[in-house]
Structures are given as C-alpha cells and as structure tokens.
Amino acid sequence: MRRELAPWLCGRTVASAERVDAPPGPKYAGLDRLRGRRIEAVRRRGKFLLLPLSGAVAEELIVHLGMTGVLSANPPAGHLRVRLRLDGPEPSTLYFRDVRRFGRFTVVPAGDYRSLPTLAALGPDALAPEFTPEGFAGSLGRSGMAIKPLLLSQRAVAGVGNIYADEALWRSRLHPERSASRLTKRQVTALHAAIVAVLEESVALQGTTLHDYRTLGGRSGSFLERLAVYGRAGESCPRCGGTVVRLVVGQRGTHVCPRCQPAPQRRSRPPG
C-alpha cells in the first residue's frame, strides 16, 4: 500500500480534507489541519502509515487500516470516512473507507505518539534491517508470555498480524502458546526467518484479501491461496498431512497443525 501511495501522494498539496460519517474522537482527529499542506513522504512502520506534512508546525498524518480500512483512488460503495482532495495538474481524490471504524486517520505532532501507544512502543519493522535474530531474541522478555500474543503486541517486531503470526509459527514449527522467553536460539532464528519470509511473499502477492482488503486500484491480494493454516481448520497440513485445528490464544482465533507444532509442556497432567 505504501509503495502504491508514495508516487501518487508525495509532493502533492491537500486541497481539502473532509470527514464523512466519521464519529468525533481521536480516530479521525485533526483533519481540519490538512488543507494547504504538502505531503512530504509516505512512510510505513509496521501497520501504520506515516505521512509527514509541510508547514511551520511539524505534524504528520497517521493512517491505520484496522480490520476493514481501504484506501482507494475511486469512491467506495459505502462506509466512506474521509475524502482527501489533492491539488495538482490532475486533481484527484484519496478515499478512506472503513466499515467497522477500527481504522485511524489522524493528524498528530510529528513523533508525538501519546495518543497511539502501540506506535510509541513499536518494535523494529519486520522488513527493516534493524529486525535481526539477535535483537529479536533480546526482545522476548523474561515472563512466561506466550509467543503469539507477544507477536501481536507489535512490541518485539512490527507488522505481524493474526494471519501472519499463525503462518510464521507454523513455518517455524512452533506452537503459539509456547513461552516466548523460553525459546531456544535456534527456534528464535527460525521464527525470525519465517516472519520475514511470510511477509515478503505476501507483499509480493499484494497481501491477503480475506474479505475487504484491496490495493489502491481495487485489486485483491492473492496470498490467501498460499496460507497453510490460517482459516483452514479441518483441512490437511501441507507439510505433514495432519489435520489443522483452530484454537483460541489470547482471545484470538489461532490455527495450528498439532503434528508439526507440538503443544508446550503443561505443568501437570492427570495420570492415565
């Protein structure tokens, strides 16, 4: 999404920014400060888009798609939240549709992420060179926290959501409930490599369209057909032929192959 947006938005000036059917509150705040400002860059950190703005006061537009957010160059059928008109030789408009309103479209002082605690505490981006096996190992904490909730927290690595957490754990043969701090160095290295590989492959295929996600031009991503376990409960594991099962870990739907990803040792089990 960032790669599509950058050449289109960089250097352009906002002619108007309208909130459309978006409730008051921090998720769609500061849009009145966009008019007349130039978009200097389109950056990404994890799942957040950061668009620094021209002007005496250093501010940036933060966009997060949430679950159902879609940016498009053409007006959506419904659930439009923001309409951003851009100046230029060919004036154009960026639309933000967000059915469930989990997304975000906010102007904040540059680098001031007090209203975005996850962004403030974001780990290194999964596809940036700063994300290394060594650094990853050092960010896994000392508690018994399970590895999957830690991945979803964005604290150890930025950019891994529910789908890619399940896929990366499957690739590295790790059960999502294993204690993050008790992974071996070899396991951490495998998981690191799996995260990078899964995300690179998905980006190459324009992402995973479950229902809503579309590219700027309205195309679906095709990584869905490459998923090994996510959403495939009852189907065969492509690696061992075992049956994929769905469980709940940290209140989130989670998919594993029990044969490839053995559950961590429970403290005790009734005999017999």
Place this chain on the structure above:
DNA sequence: CGCATTTCCTGGTAGC
C-alpha cells in the same frame, strides 16, 4: 510496570 481482559464496530452467517 507488565500482562490479561474488555471494549469498540458492523457485515456476514448459522440456527430456528
């Protein structure tokens, strides 16, 4: 502080 739990939100769908 750190982790766990609850909340927000709406379309789709299962079940009757």
Place this chain on the structure above:
DNA sequence: TGCTACCAGGAAATGC
C-alpha cells in the same frame, strides 16, 4: 422468509 445471536480482530482502555 425473517428474526436473533454470535463471530471476526486491529489497537486502546481498563483491570489487576
């Protein structure tokens, strides 16, 4: 057919 109940999960808010 039409109604109700429930599920999906990003990150923030709240609880302990």
